[in-house]
Amino acid sequence: MGQLKIIGILIIGIIIGYTLPLLSNGNQNPPNIKTHYIEAELTNEKQNNLALTKTEKSTKTEVTPCHQGDNKLSLDELNTANEVTSLKKINSDLKSKYKYIEQELLKSQQKVKTLDRQVGELDESDITDKEFLELVPEDYENLVINFRGKMRDDIYDFHNQPEDLDVGFALSHNISSFIVSHAHSFGVELNSVTCKGASCEVLIKETELPSWDRIYNDMTKQDWWKFTSTNASSTTDAEGNIFIYNFMSI
Numbered sequence: 001m002g003q004l005k006i007i008g009i010l011i012i013g014i015i016i017g018y019t020l021p022l023l024s025n026g027n028q029n030p031p032n033i034k035t036h037y038i039e040a041e042l043t044n045e046k047q048n049n050l051a052l053t054k055t056e057k058s059t060k061t062e063v064t065p066c067h068q069g070d071n072k073l074s075l076d077e078l079n080t081a082n083e084v085t086s087l088k089k090i091n092s093d094l095k096s097k098y099k100y101i102e103q104e105l106l107k108s109q110q111k112v113k114t115l116d117r118q119v120g121e122l123d124e125s126d127i128t129d130k131e132f133l134e135l136v137p138e139d140y141e142n143l144v145i146n147f148r149g150k151m152r153d154d155i156y157d158f159h160n161q162p163e164d165l166d167v168g169f170a171l172s173h174n175i176s177s178f179i180v181s182h183a184h185s186f187g188v189e190l191n192s193v194t195c196k197g198a199s200c201e202v203l204i205k206e207t208e209l210p211s212w213d214r215i216y217n218d219m220t221k222q223d224w225w226k227f228t229s230t231n232a233s234s235t236t237d238a239e240g241n242i243f244i245y246n247f248m249s250i
Contacts, residue, residue, distance in 0.1 A: 109228045125152040135159045136245070137191065140203055143233040143245040151231060154199070155247055164196040171195035174224050175202060179215055187211025198250035200227070206242040226250050 125148060132152060133141045147155060172195040179190050187208030194201045206212045219225060227248040234244045 106228060125149055125156075127152050127156045132156060137203070139205070139237075139243050140191075140245050142235050143243065146233060147231070151247075154249075155201070158196060158199050158201065158247075161196045168195040168197060168200075171200055171224070174222070175200060175219070178219050178222065179204075182215045182218065184211040184214045188215065200246075200248045202244075202246040202248070204244040204246070206244060209242075212242075212244060 129145060132144060132147075132155075135155065136144050144155065172193045175195070176190060176193045179185060179188065179193075187206060188211050189205040189207065191203035191205060192201070193203075204212055220227075227250055229249045231247045232244065234242055236242050
């Protein structure tokens with residue numbers, strides 16, 4: 001009997017010893033699983049919050065506020081620049097038109113002068129050949145003798161006018177200075193330049209062609225050149241020198 005009790009106690013002890021660990025594991029596992037789940041949720045939430053914070057910072061950094069005042073100023077400047085460009089073009093066009101009209105007016109005035117001269121030549125002058133030839137050097141006598149009518153009267157009146165120390169002096173200086181300083185001055189000899197009022201007489205001897213043509217063409221492009229009528233005559237001597245007589249009027 002005593003042995004049976006002992007055996008029974010041993011069996012009960014064995015059963016209890018085997019059962020207790022199982023019960024202990026059963027009670028501890030659920031809390032551990034729940035704890036791990038909560039920790040995982042907290043970790044995910046922290047990561048999401050951190051990502052959201054980075055995104056907000058990135059968005060705030062990249063987005064720049066738009067100032068309407070700056071855009072308006074740039075637009076005004078652009079409109080002003082376009083307006084200035086447009087005005088410059090209009091100004092350039094007007095200058096070109098003005099220059100064209102000025103040239104056409106000059107051509108018309110020259111035509112009128114030419115017609116007046118042609119009409120005047122039909123009228124006989126009261127100036128005799130002898131009186132007229134006394135006005136110029138011998139080398140140029142054969143040139144002026146061909147002028148008739150009003151042209152002869154104008155040249156004769158020109159020579160009988162008093163010396164002009166105002167406008168005439170300035171024109172004489174401009175013409176003579178331009179001729180002697182021109183690149184082709186080596187091909188001409190300036191005999192005389194006389195200006196009185198609105199008319200000038202220029203006597204040239206050309207020793208090398210086409211020096212005078214180049215000088216004269218360049219001279220007509222100067223700002224001070226305002227002549228609208230030019231009467232010219234030329235002759236060549238035995239040595240090939242060309243004597244040129246020019247009478248110009250404004």
